[in-house]
Amino acid sequence: xxxxxxxxxxxxxxxxxxxxxxxxxxxxxxxxxxxxxxxxxxxxxxxxxxxxxxxxxxxxxxxxxxxxxxxxxxxxxxxxxxxxxxxxxxxxxxxxxxxxxxxxxxxxxxxxxxxxxxxxxxxxxxxxxxxxxxxxxxxxxxxxxxxxxxxxxxxxxxxxxxxxxxxxxxxxxxxxxxxxxxxxxxxxxxxxxxxxxxxxxxxxxxxxxxxxxxxxxxxxxxxxxxxxxxxxxxxxxxxxxxxxxxxxxxxxxxxxxxxxxxxxxxxxxxxxxxxxxxxxxxxxxxxxxxxxxxxxxxxxxxxxxxxxxxxxxxxxxxxxxxxxxxxxxxxxxxxxxxxxxxxxxxxxxxxxxxxxxxxxxxxxxxxxxxxxxxxxxxxxxxxxxxxxxxxxxxxxxxxxxxxxxxxxxxxxxxxxxxxxxxxxxxxxxxxx
Numbered sequence: 001x002x003x004x005x006x007x008x009x010x011x012x013x014x015x016x017x018x019x020x021x022x023x024x025x026x027x028x029x030x031x032x033x034x035x036x037x038x039x040x041x042x043x044x045x046x047x048x049x050x051x052x053x054x055x056x057x058x059x060x061x062x063x064x065x066x067x068x069x070x071x072x073x074x075x076x077x078x079x080x081x082x083x084x085x086x087x088x089x090x091x092x093x094x095x096x097x098x099x100x101x102x103x104x105x106x107x108x109x110x111x112x113x114x115x116x117x118x119x120x121x122x123x124x125x126x127x128x129x130x131x132x133x134x135x136x137x138x139x140x141x142x143x144x145x146x147x148x149x150x151x152x153x154x155x156x157x158x159x160x161x162x163x164x165x166x167x168x169x170x171x172x173x174x175x176x177x178x179x180x181x182x183x184x185x186x187x188x189x190x191x192x193x194x195x196x197x198x199x200x201x202x203x204x205x206x207x208x209x210x211x212x213x214x215x216x217x218x219x220x221x222x223x224x225x226x227x228x229x230x231x232x233x234x235x236x237x238x239x240x241x242x243x244x245x246x247x248x249x250x251x252x253x254x255x256x257x258x259x260x261x262x263x264x265x266x267x268x269x270x271x272x273x274x275x276x277x278x279x280x281x282x283x284x285x286x287x288x289x290x291x292x293x294x295x296x297x298x299x300x301x302x303x304x305x306x307x308x309x310x311x312x313x314x315x316x317x318x319x320x321x322x323x324x325x326x327x328x329x330x331x332x333x334x335x336x337x338x339x340x341x342x343x344x345x346x347x348x349x350x351x352x353x354x355x356x357x358x359x360x361x362x363x364x365x366x367x368x369x370x371x372x373x374x375x376x377x378x379x380x381x382x383x384x385x386x387x388x389x390x391x392x393x394x395x396x397x398x399x400x401x402x403x404x405x406x407x408x409x410x411x412x413x414x415x416x417x418x419x420x421x422x423x424x425x426x427x428x429x430x431x432x
Contacts, residue, residue, distance in 0.1 A: 025198045027086045032140035032204035034083070039133030039208075042076040046126040063111070070113045070123060077122035077216050080129070084212055087205045095220035118219050125215040132208040139204035143197050150190010154183045258294040262287050314338060315345040316372065319352050323370060326356055334372040336379065344429050347409050348372065348381045351427040354402050355383035363387025363423060374431065378411075381427040389421035402427070 049069030056062030074097070084092045098116035100109040113119045157179065175181040193200075265287040272280035310318035316334040323330035352370055359368050365387030373380050391399065392415070403413045410430050417423040 021198055025201055028198075028201040028205040029140055029144065031083060031087050032136040032201055032208065033144075035133035035208045036130075036137030038076070038079070038083075039129040042073070042126040043130040046073045046076070046123060050123070067110060067113055070119045073122040073126040074113070074119055076126050080125065080212050081216055084209055084217070087209050088213070093217055093220035093224050095217075096223055121215045121219065125212065129208070129211065132211045136204040136208040139207070140201050143193050143200040146193035147190055147197055150187050150193060153186040153190070157183055157186075255294045258290050262290045262294065265290065310345060310349050311342070315340060315348055318345075318349055319370060319372065322349075322353060322356065326368075327360060328365060329367045330356065330370060331367070332370045332372070336372050336374050340379065341431065343409050344379055344431055347405060347411060347429050348379055348427065350405060351381045351402055351413075351425075352383060354399065355425050358391060358399070359383070359385045359387060359423075362391070363389075363421070365421075365423075377431055379429045379431060381429070383425045384422060386422050388419075389417045389423050390419050391415060391417035391423050391425075399425075 046069055049065055049072060053062045053065035053069055056065060078094070081092050081094060095118045097118060098112055100112040104112070173185070175185055265283050269280045269283040269287065272283060309321055316332070316336065319334070320332050323332050356368060356370075359365050363385050365385035368383060368385040371380070371382040371384075373382075399413070399415065406413050406427055406429065410432075412428050414426040414428070415424075417425075
């Protein structure tokens with residue numbers, strides 16, 4: 001019994017998450033105001049060591065000083081990556097630096113930092129970060145000075161020594177010579193600075209952090225993407241190998257045994273035809289039943305390899321047909337656009353197939369629900385049941401194989417199955 005609801009695709013609500021304005025402003029201010037002193041120290045120390053190493057380049061010690069300069073620059077870069085966490089909403093990856101091999105000799109081991117591209121990017125950061133650090137510091141200091149001056153000018157303005165020739169800012173802009181005009185103008189400037197402070201310090205932080213991100217994290221992000229691609233490829237290979245082993249086992253335990261018995265029944269029937277035609281007829285009937293059972297098992301195996309309905313009519317129709325063949329009621333709710341990439345549809349189909357198989361075999365559930373929806377650029381497949389729970393993705397079992405298959409398409413598997421139930425299995429498959 002299957003209930004299939006196919007809804008018109010809708011755009012998912014945007015997830016708005018952010019830091020409160022005051023906290024964000026304080027973080028940006030601290031980052032921008034500390035940028036200049038840290039960048040100045042890094043610039044002076046690294047450029048001094050590099051200059052010293054260049055001066056001593058005719059000696060062996062010059063090379064060692066350059067190595068020290070590179071390692072110092074690496075340390076300042078690591079500190080900047082820590083600071084970046086306060087101004088970036090996403091994760092700040094750390095690069096994988098080149099390491100010396102266990103069998104490397106002294107000089108090759110010592111010079112390993114000089115062979116690492118990221119180390120030289122750290123050196124560049126230590127040299128040019130002073131420019132953006134100075135700009136960020138100047139912007140933040142100017143705005144905070146305006147805010148604090150405007151907020152307190154009324155208090156200390158009276159203590160400013162003046163003579164007859166001194167003119168206040170209010171007098172210079174034509175507002176008059178009175179103290180009230182002067183205090184009002186400076187306070188107004190402070191109010192404007194306060195209102196624009198979040199934008200100003202955010203701009204200051206971005207000036208410095210953008211260059212830091214390019215030099216200090218872009219290569220690490222590339223390394224991370226390469227590592228994920230390699231892991232996805234390995235996971236896909238493992239999942240494919242596991243699928244082939246399971247297919248071989250299923251064929252050996254199912255259709256192959258039936259075909260062997262079919263051959264034995266046909267051989268026995270040929271002998272019985274001349275001696276006992278009635279017994280031969282019953283043997284042939286049993287052989288026909290074996291043939292039908294073998295065909296059904298082969299059809300089931302072929303659906304597990306590449307269901308034709310999935311290719312011909314899409315994911316929703318294939319899942320609906322699968323759910324219709326289950327011994328328990330399964331409701332399918334689908335809110336997905338047509339024309340999804342075939343690898344995405346195939347991965348989602350096998351998630352549903354494995355989940356429903358587990359529900360029927362192990363959960364003792366009376367019903368199940370399958371939901372297909374696209375959220376934030378990913379296809380979410382959710383299978384709920386009211387069974388006894390206790391499911392786990394143990395190595396060598398079907399759910400572990402699903403994890404491997406999903407990793408091959410950059411997807412992930414989430415499982416919530418407390419003892420006593422209910423169980424929720426959710427797979428997320430990126431559409432890219």
